Amino acid sequence: MSDSSANDSRVLRKFLRHKPAVVASVVIAVYGVVAFVLLVVGVITLPDTLKRVGAELQPGLSSERLPEKRLLDCEWLIDRIASLSERRNPEKALAAFSDMGVRRIADVELDELLNRIDLAWESYDELADIEDVTAAAAGTLDDPDVPPPAEVRSMLTELEKRTDALLEPMTKAEKSTRWFELLLGTDRQGRSIFYRAVYSVRVAILIGLVTALLSVTIGTLAGLAAGYFGGWVDNVVTWFYSTFASIPNIVLLILLAFMFDGGHIDGPINKVTGGLLDRLIGGRLDETLIPVYIAFTATFWIGPCRVVRGETMKIKELEYIQAATVMGFGRARILLRHVLPNVTYLMLINFSLLFIGAIKSEVILSFLGLGVKKGPSWGIMISQSKSEVINSFFWQIGTATTFMFFLVLAFNVLSDALQDVLDPKHV
Amino acid sequence: MSTSPATSTAAEVALSVRNLTTSFRTDRGIVTAVEKASFDLHRGEALGLVGESGCGKSVTSKSIMRLLPEHITRYGKDSEVMLGPDNLMGYSGRQMRDIRGNRIAMIFQEPMTALNPVFTVGWQLDEALKYHTKLGRSERKRRVIELLDMVEIPSPEKRYSEFPHQLSGGMRQRVVIAMALACEPEILIADEPTTALDVTIQAQILKLMNDLRERTGTAILLITHDLGVVAQTCDRVVVMYAGQVVEQAPVRELFHNPSHPYTRALLRSIPRSGKKERGKRLATIDGIVPSLTNMPPACRFADRCDCREDRCTAEPPHLVQLNEDRSVRCHFPVHSD
Amino acid sequence: MWSYLIRRLAYNIPVYFSILLLVMLALRVRDPVFGRLGKNATQEDITALRAELGLDRPFVYQYGDQVRQVVTFTFDEKSWDYDGQTVGEVLRRCIGPSLAITIPALILTSLLSISVSLVSAWFRGRTLDKSLVFVSVLGMSISFLVYIIFGQYFGAYRLNEYLGKDLFAIYYEPSASNATLGEFVTQVWPKYYLLPVMISVIVAMGYDTRFYRAVMVEESSRDYITTATAKGASHGKIMFVHMLKNALIPIITRVVITIPFLITGSFLLERYFGIPGMGNQLLMAVESGDFPIVQSFTAVFAAIYILSNLLTDVLYALVDPRVRLS
């Protein structure tokens, strides 16, 4: 323990030999970079994740959509534009449509546009006559009146081309943006699943980082103080963690969510502080992640506190610490120079474990409507996909789960490796 | 020194270890802890196995009983552990079980952890009898109490139903010995049976083992750090260094004229002055034991040897028979006469 | 042994009272009456509701009253959501469904994961062991909610479609609450509860198997195992007699550690499948600001948890002679 630098490099070497752990670290770093870019540079912004980018429940990876669905999508678009063009002031209505974000209406005279709409409808009508377009395109429909499958398919393509002509042609940049937007499909409201999932990396890393840091810091400080000073300090800390640990996590989280819900601190406590508390934070927390941070930290600090306290009590009894005490080193100095370095490994392991805890708890809280309130998160995405799954649409749940899976898996592997390397005695 | 008859080559061989090689699969690849160890254990004798910490004594003894964790342990192809006409290396798990605790028994270093904390002393002793004898329940109980009495545990009836944590270290070690002796084994392997105990208890335990050997004719393989104990208890000695047997000799000859430079260094390191120091562990020899992953290619002792010559780092020495009951692994053994 | 248990009791009772204190203080950070009645409430309404619940009394009295309710298990305050029903009545109605999920889930999970971990430890280092460990780490990296969603999709929708009849219900039906005990066991439980229980077991298996395997591996490297092997004990005897009895101590600890996890799980499952248990009820009460229910239910959850801790202490004493005899 005293030759800690030699020890450190040995530990580092052991860690680097652990290949899965190295891969896991790289994975975590990638997520971290994505989160950093999103936070600081802001490639994908909150509005990007909220706007409609196309038809609802579009599957991703440009996988073949059902002909029936393609037909419906065209119908929706033609119908929208047609009805706009029938307004009293069609130019204005059409211009407003373009503001919806995705693509503008083709920049042509109104007559020409109406002409194109007619063409599109014509194409549509032919196909709409067919009872089951999907079956017809696959050639499984037994009806002599229906054109052969190849022709049905080319009719569909033609319809899509004509529909497309209603809109302004896309530039190269627009095309590639579009490709990304539709990469993993769209949700029930036609929002880009890919954008939402990527944006959620930011939320996950923020929640994980903040709560794990806060919990580990608070837990370690409390644990160090309790273990080292003993006496009433120990009693107070033990009392706090026994108490917090005896309320099931979820109940505590719900309780805290109840406290912050609506955001106004108007109970007796507010009177005690002369209304200051409410003026400071009342009503401001709801939109932020702060209630989530507080709720998680309130339950997560117990773990690190408990182990650090135990370890500190053991270290305190070691000879060289005793010697340092006898030699009259200040207590603070002994704590910081001798005890703290010997519990850092516990802090690391706990950090990793709590990061996982935070990401997973976010999903649960968001499902219960108590977690992230603004914008997407993996929890929100998974909760929303509930109704999509019933319709056998798996793109949203699949994407959110996959994004979360690799991050959590990486942290799981990392935690294991850290435990192996730093705390071999651990079960 | 021992009172048993001096060993002769005519003495019946109880256990014969030939070319025992034991390797482990580890994070750093395969490491070989014991290489081509060969020695015989004669009926009724006490054979000492000595060497510095980490030289492979425990691995050797556990290999004999095949007690090492199977999923990481590999034995050499030509390794043989002959018990009578049979090679234990070829035994199935089931055959091995019949041997363990019955024909070969073992005493471990740590009496504090060798007993299962959640079963009573009586239950654990009874277990050995249950596996290897046809005695009924009450007969077994009588026998267990007899055994406890034999290893000089006071009020054995009361101890029968106590748990290990209620016993002192010395008493626990006696229980472990009683357990080993339960089925009157032909061979008793004692891996540092006294290191964890204080000096007076040590002496009592050694005496107990010696008495038993004389009474039952059990052959003992005594593994120890303590050359004093060897001198007191053993008939012959095997010296190990870095996983190899480097010298084998009757105890008196070994002490009077050691052949291998390592043995000499070992003997020199015994503090001779006060008798009080006897129970102490070996004082260290200069230099460090080579690590398993980085063995010198020729003589493994070369780095620390004061008789080293060029040949020592060029070609590995083989175990050479000096006379009928002495052998040594050295290019330049010291000749006494 | 008795003195040990009394010591544990003496430790846990004050802890419980401080939990109660903390919970009650936390619930008063926001004025519960405002929260319930909203901004447009008249002053009279507010005063009346406050008086009804005794919130106008000094805090000490309120605390004392809550302690009385817990100790006598009466919970005689009126719920704000359910007209004319006391919190106690709501509680008694909800306990059954919650236990019908948690208890079977706890038992099944423990039995299954201990068995699997024994298999894993038996084949330690071989392919089977490695794959089990691998699968459980993968399983741990997926959210509980995903298991629930897919569990419902495959276990209820697709299976029912395939079988052509409703084996497992997709969602709870209120009529199921009127079942007699016999009907409950033979019809209601398999239909409405079995699927949630299975989901809960599958989720917990990953965590528990991994933990128990580590325990078994740790135990298998202990000296007393070598002693037993040297005695001639068989592999089976060693695993099921020597190892398992020692492993019971960490196993019991683990079971208690999983209780909060189990409670979380039952909250989610009750919510998702609409089962009228305590978790679902507490969530609804939080949403509608039904203060009496929130306060008392929280107190009950904490009590259940403390009791389970005490139960562990008893079990420890039964299993470990070192605890029993000290």
Ligand SMILES: Nc1ncnc2c1ncn2[C@@H]1O[C@H](COP(=O)(O)OP(=O)(O)OP(=O)(O)O)[C@@H](O)[C@H]1O
């Ligand atoms: N299970 C194992 N896996 C890997 N290496 C092992 C294992 N068991 C023993 N070894 C290695 O084998 C070598 C010999 O160990 P062994 O326990 O036999 O030494 P020893 O001579 O009994 O030492 P001591 O006097 O300290 O008991 C050591 O270097 C040890 O690290």
Ligand code: SF4
């Ligand atoms: S072979 Fe050489 S180096 Fe090795 S022990 Fe003999 S003299 Fe020393």
Ligand SMILES: [Mg+2]
């Ligand atoms: Mg040893």
